[in-house]
Amino acid sequence: MIRADIKGLSAYHVPDAKGMIKLDAMENPYPLPETVRRALAERLATASIHRYPDAAARRLRQRIATHEGVAPEQVLIGNGSDEIIQMLILAVKDGPCIAPAPTFVMYEVISRWLRRPYVPVPLEENFALDADRFLHAASRERARLAFLACPNNPTGNLWEQDTIARIRDGFGGLLVIDEAYAPFSERNHLHLMGKRTAVLRTFSKLGWAGLRLGYLIADAELIEHVNKVRLPYNINTLSQLAAEVLFDHFEAFEAQAARIRDERARLARELGGIPGAEVFPSQTNFITLRLPRAEQVFEHLLVSGILIKRLGGHPLLRDCLRITVGTREENDRLLAALKEACR
Ligand SMILES: Cc1ncc(COP(=O)(O)O)c(C=O)c1O
Incomplete structure (x- = not known):
């Protein structure tokens, strides 16, 4: 079977x-912190667990949008950023997914689940990324979806700004800049967001790993389409409420x-x-x-x-x-x- x-x-x-x-x-x-713990307990006690969650997570989405300085229509929330990686691989047209190697394992693992060919492009010995090599492989393989973890896991480094910008300009498919480690990084790449460039973030590393909340910031039209492969009610009521409390204590x-x-x-x-x-x-x-x-x-x-x-x-x-x-x-x-x- x-x-x-x-x-x-x-x-x-x-x-x-x-x-x-x-x-x-x-x-x-x-x-x-103890004060946050108490506020959380109070708020969670009000949860309407007998009802389904707000399917669109409207309040949390608004909160994230305000936090990031974008419109709520530009935000898609996932049960961890892992789930958003899965939604992207589901929604993008046929054609390989490409990423540097080594990088975050779930890009390849989820590609396999969904039978999408995967193209790993080796990093240099010092973990630097060669933009020409990456773009060459992307065009040779006709890749449709690229993931750049900036900074990268498991190497820990952040590739040159110019390298990332060149890949953004030269790649013909959808580029996802995964900023899971943004809270610890000296720069982020939200300014590179555009029609074919999305930014992926998570609250996991900031101290909310147990809530499982990641989000994609992208062009509103792209979000509208990717949202169609989101499972209904993917963000449970407790996570939605808890995140609002945690935002109050950001x-x-x-x-x-x-x-x-x-x-x-x-x-x-x-x-x-x-x-x-x-x-x-x-x-x-x-x-x-x-x-x-x-x-x-x-x-x-x-x-x-x-x-x-x-x-x-x-x-x-x-x-x-x-x-x-x-x-x-x-x-x-x-x-x-x-x-x-x-x-
Ligand atoms: C680069 C990168 N992206 C995404 C994730 C997944 O994060 P989440 O907990 O939001 O699913 C990780 C987790 O280690 C990661 O290293």
């Missing part, structure tokens, strides 16, 4: 991190993001001091580094109660580990365990 290619896939695996220091999933390590999350950026700088400095470590520049809330004996280091951290991400699947990621920036205490524990492992 099941398609042979689906049988050959593995389900998305999330390791059990119970009782561990969890530095594997690019989450915000700071819990909700500065608390911006302050947490600033702390994460500070900790990122400290962590990068300290990691750079580990003999043999090659630490890649990061514009995100994680740091990718190459270490001799990365596999053993990963295992050592695991038995020390610290979960990070072991990167693989692409030759450019050999011996690479990805560490989400934690709280100061978590980072200190990580550094101590790392130094012990690398002695």
Whole structure:
């Protein structure tokens, strides 16, 4: 009954991190401030759970539009940005999807589910993106949909502004600039938005990962069409209400993001001091580094109660580990365990 290619896939695996220091999933390590927690409890108590949610999430959409300085018609909300990636791959005309490699895995995974050919364009050894190479592959393969994660996961870097602008100008299909890490990045690309360029964002990295809320900002006509493949009621009532409360306290999350950026700088400095470590520049809330004996280091951290991400699947990621920036205490524990492992 099941398609042979689906049988050959593995389900998305999330390791059990119970009782561990969890530095594997690019989450915000700071819990909700107590005042926000109370406001949230009060508001959620008013939820009409016996009714379906507002199918168009009107209030939240308006809130996001105001926050981003665009019209509500230019905003589409998804159950995480993953869902929007899926909607885009469903809605765009036949033809390959193209993205740099390595990059965020869901572009390829969802393309496979939906039987859309996928073209990975290798990054340079230092994770730079060659715009000519990308555009050449896009035109050769007649790609219709391109994803550029800016900054990129799992490499952590942000490609040159000129590279991104050249791809935008030269690509003939729909370009999606995925800014999942915008809160930690020195620049964003909303100004590049246009008829064939959309910007994808998420609240996940800002501290709302459990709500599952991502959004696409694009031309109103494009949004109107992509909205047709959105499942009804994709954003549940609790997430809609919770997001409104969290928006009322947005500065608390911006302050947490600033702390994460500070900790990122400290962590990068300290990691750079580990003999043999090659630490890649990061514009995100994680740091990718190459270490001799990365596999053993990963295992050592695991038995020390610290979960990070072991990167693989692409030759450019050999011996690479990805560490989400934690709280100061978590980072200190990580550094101590790392130094012990690398002695
Ligand atoms: C580049 C990029 N885009 C999108 C996502 C998915 O985010 P969401 O939690 O909104 O589905 C991630 C998650 O790691 C990511 O790294």
